[in-house]
Amino acid sequence: MRKPAILLITAVLLITVSVFLSACQGQTQTAPDKSTTDKTLTIVTSFYPMYIAAINVAKDVPGVKVVNMTPPVTGCLHDYQLKPDDLKTLSEAQIFVVNGAGMESFMDKVVSQLPDLKIVDASKGIPLIKGDGEEGDNPHLWVSISNAIQQVNNIGLQLAALDPEHAAQYSANTTAYTDQLEALRVKMHQTLDGAQKRDIITFHEAFPYFAREFNLNIAAVIEREPGSEPSAAELADTIEIIEKSQIKALFAEPQYSATAAETIARETGAQIYILDPAVTGDMEPDAYLKIMETNMKTLEEALN
Ligand SMILES: [Zn+2]
Numbered sequence: 001m002r003k004p005a006i007l008l009i010t011a012v013l014l015i016t017v018s019v020f021l022s023a024c025q026g027q028t029q030t031a032p033d034k035s036t037t038d039k040t041l042t043i044v045t046s047f048y049p050m051y052i053a054a055i056n057v058a059k060d061v062p063g064v065k066v067v068n069m070t071p072p073v074t075g076c077l078h079d080y081q082l083k084p085d086d087l088k089t090l091s092e093a094q095i096f097v098v099n100g101a102g103m104e105s106f107m108d109k110v111v112s113q114l115p116d117l118k119i120v121d122a123s124k125g126i127p128l129i130k131g132d133g134e135e136g137d138n139p140h141l142w143v144s145i146s147n148a149i150q151q152v153n154n155i156g157l158q159l160a161a162l163d164p165e166h167a168a169q170y171s172a173n174t175t176a177y178t179d180q181l182e183a184l185r186v187k188m189h190q191t192l193d194g195a196q197k198r199d200i201i202t203f204h205e206a207f208p209y210f211a212r213e214f215n216l217n218i219a220a221v222i223e224r225e226p227g228s229e230p231s232a233a234e235l236a237d238t239i240e241i242i243e244k245s246q247i248k249a250l251f252a253e254p255q256y257s258a259t260a261a262e263t264i265a266r267e268t269g270a271q272i273y274i275l276d277p278a279v280t281g282d283m284e285p286d287a288y289l290k291i292m293e294t295n296m297k298t299l300e301e302a303l304n
Contacts, residue, residue, distance in 0.1 A: 103139035144209035195303035206277035
């Protein structure tokens with residue numbers, strides 16, 4: 001009878017210690033009890049492009065669950081306010097993968113409320129393009145395929161460091177996915193480097209990194225913030241730019257109203273094409289590759 005008694009005491013001690021430890025770690029309301037997790041590592045991503053990158057990097061890693069914090073229809077996170085549900089999602093995770101470069105303007109709140117959450121910053125080491133005037137750096141890094149490759153590498157390295165047990169698998173997944181991205185980059189350069197026209201007009205400031213990569217010139221941005229329609233004066237300016245430069249192609253985005261583009265197209269006779277900044281879409285690992293392939297075909301048609 002002595003052995004079971006010792007076992008029982010040991011078990012009670014262990015439970016006490018783990019409850020004590022989790023109480024020490026727990027900050028607020030709904031912190032998960034880490035002592036009872038069955039080795040599940042929950043990785044939350046801030047928005048769509050980070051989710052697609054992370055599901056590739058963490059593909060088939062045992063015990064890893066990747067969750068996107070925002071619904072895939074959210075689009076860019078400009079001025080996004082954290083909801084109570086977001087904080088709950090984050091409180092149940094161990095790792096938060098963010099784009100960085102100012103896209104997640106709510107990070108101060110995350111860091112102060114969830115000090116144990118490990119942050120993976122996908123923008124690490126990537127040179128940033130300044131926004132206009134008062135604006136900070138342009139955060140739309142992933143729209144350039146070269147930057148997307150670097151972001152995937154960043155995510156792979158940082159996940160491997162945070163979950164060293166599966167480092168080899170993160171590394172292999174990163175290589176497999178960046179190989180696919182690299183092949184697409186080569187194909188896009190073959191298709192677009194010889195395009196006759198180099199001036200483009202886009203919606204919201206999602207494309208500077210993409211334009212730099214393919215040596216395109218953004219002659220005008222029609223609508224800077226999602227949901228903010230351009231004023232009559234801004235529309236007139238854009239129309240003047242189009243007429244002067246004889247630009248025949250306007251690039252709208254699937255996530256934004258095309259009303260302004262239609263007005264401009266009517267006034268100038270320019271044609272509207274859809275260029276996708278990959279901020280919404282299928283939740284599948286190959287979604288980004290498919291979106292960029294479609295963008296390539298659109299540009300090939302529009303610029304020749
Ligand atoms: Zn944006």
